[in-house]
Amino acid sequence: PSPYAYLDQYQEEPETAPTTIGGYQTLKKTYSYNPVPDDADELVKKHIIGVQGNIWNEYMQSDERRDYQAFPRAVALAETGWTQNNRKNWNSFRSRMVEDFERMDAMNVKACRNFFDVNINTHVYDGTLKAVLETFYPDAEIRYTTDGSAPTAKSELYTQPFTWEGYIDLQAAAFKNSKMLGKVNGKKLYANLISGKQYTTTPHWGWMSGDIFGENDILGADTTTLGLTNGKRGNIASFTPWVAFSLNEKNNNELVFSVDLEKPATISKVIFGTLYNPAFRVLPASAARVEVSTNGKEFKEVAQTSYTREYPEHGRKMFTDVLEFTPTEARYIKVTLKSGGTLRNGIDCRKDSPGDIIPSDLYVDEIEVY
Template structure:
């Protein structure tokens, strides 16, 4: 949000924040996430003590929830809850099975009174979610795995009615790119359950490692689960195995491990969705069983990025389907949930076009193209799953060539897949990269661990609406819910996975559980502070990236005034800054209104709480020049993902960082940069500088030439110069090169910059023939 001007002293700001926090603590509702449908705060509190008893139903499911609750309570409190008398509920926590149509399968009623706590639900799921709310009503220390002394274990008297908005409330974890130990998987499931989410999507297989024991095919774990260790190299730039080098990096889950984890999840009302990739993302299989590919060549398990990924199961080879059905037999036996995820994404069909067996299959099955061959492949696998009582779900590419009759679509490439699926009468789970990919950056990339790209802040996740507005009410009922995805190319360790998922998963949890009418960003953000305390006691390495201050330029409507605005996801905290690049503290300038800039400066800023810096400083150099904030245009638009603020990005006073995806670089795929800025009147132009970016391992090259022109008020060229790159295109470094030209005695109203794209990657490049990218930032006119 924009920090609004507050014309008061820094000391008064801090005092007001402290007083406000104290008052909120007395009068506001308890900080529960997801926010319940109805919560009424009453007088008094319930005190949990050594004499408290637990009363639960006679059925097995009710007993299991009560046992889970009692075991959790005992660790931090030291209180061993004993079974109470059903006829005497005084100082008792009572679990009660009811028949209430309002609640559905997962809703609950919670009534906390000074003398007792009553949790009512139609079944175990509702009771379990009532328990999660009880935990959030208790002090944050309730999440400690060890006993904490000196805590008053009480909860406010409240009355709550609650149930979920969506049936599918999921979190995903990729364990192929990096293997995560069994105990962390349990921790991840605990986090899912803590926020009333109910699906754990376990991405078990991919090019970088097979992670599930299949007894009929032992090489999947002896060979396909292991790769050479390249953890000292950047994911996208790893070197292949050396001759004779042993594969030592990886791991897998035994079937006994999986049964243990499935049971653990079931006790927490979490369904595990296993994903077995097909027909693409399968090269690790061919390291063990090469005959299943189109080429039949033995491969190695990829130690890093693998693109373009042309290796794929041979759709014309009947042995492939024997293999897959055997694998699925064991998978279905291990995972009792109704769904099996078969991937289906990014299946490069190049080899299918060349493969005689695949061509014959297309002829035999009367298929017109490779998309229809993929559809045939998926439908065949769906038939097998349905015959065994399972449902198929896959990424939205399974729509290509025709959707399998009973398939569910997981929409990741935006919302289009979900819309198409719902309009065809199929269920869909929404997981668009724009809002639900938690491997994306969540704060300023300059100060965050390297990520795959993107920019998905906590606030952006919270703003997500899973039901596309273009759907009719009848179509919208096919939207089962949404899911957050954690792909792990750049996430090698459990603590890093926690950092990327938490607290963004809490924001998504509220999106998929709470009514849209109850969601409020400012309220959610205040409630999140209490969650941070809970994470501390749990030992979770959560992100504080959302404390970052975003430094944003603004230009007045008349173009005469250039200002800098600070935005943050943290309301109510003082922000201090300097203009000379020095580290600010609480004696520095306090931000109270947009900052007018009339010279080049280095802004450095941070949020402080009671004198403590809450996160790393944000820093940006502002280059004051003649074209700053002037109206600009592009003849060819950049790729949307790298479009910043459009043409104005190149005259906003801010240069890009060493990360091409930081929002300050404009990216063009196979096209030129053709940019013009209007100076509004003829002015002397002595020098024009523009930066370009090269990272050839990402297909990003310098332009072959940069043409810089000064035009008069009629658009006639007054002067033109060409600058050539100095950077070696084969350089393996990330390079930012300034293309600078000077003019003598030239006046003009317009400045035009044309950066010529090299077209296609050269023959020596691993992407030979693919289109090249060029990236450009600020056009500086002096």
């Protein structure tokens, strides 16, 4: 099952983890897997005889890399295979994992150590976007800073999700008895006028809908924290944070992003990010336009520009673009992004569809308004 048991996928922040095939499933998410769904037909339940952890080796050049990908999630799958779902308990499991790591260390198993670190996320609570920190190590303290400095045992203690203002460089680590357990994890967060707000897009987003909250969520299941306004920008390590759009002649090769500020505000800048990855049929926006309205009906254009891109010879690149304009009052905002153009099928990308020239997709993250 893809959301839980592919151990070749990322299990910690892709920006800092060893490169692998993609996806994202932590130890906690793997442990939450129920191979015998409660609502399954009783006859079906009788014929489910086991579980499988899938681990493809394309990105694993050594025994240490295979250890890192398989463990500790293989332990979670083993317990899942031998334990009825109603008897599984995450808190009990993570308490026992402390000794399991000692056992793996003694056996020279080079397991992923995210268990000792802090995972940084964002989530909308009652309409407000907040930063959420979590460590899997039982009864550990989370200490954090917002200025990019490394946290110590005397740094701010995390007790609950919190709001922030503007741009922060959030750094966090887990501590036990004033001793740091793992490494420091960081994430840059961007608060702006549309942080956490619902929005609409034309066309609707495709197979990637942006980052998710909650270890047990299947990708895209979170309906409150949407990928384009979750306070985090995309990266070139993983597709998970990005929102994917298929653009073609039917939608005028354009993406239209619309958002309601809920009350008038003075705005003067829009920032957005798009991705270059031609092998995956993705090109960045070639042009952008910003329109505003006070009533949601009549819109006026306040900014428009086109882009001449410099692409790397190999690999991916993320572009972050800024449109600045004379301060203007607005409640409703439209941001229109133009397709990056076409690709030579079988030359710029793998040819698995007909046609010599094909339209590129657009991957977007984040859209910010100031």
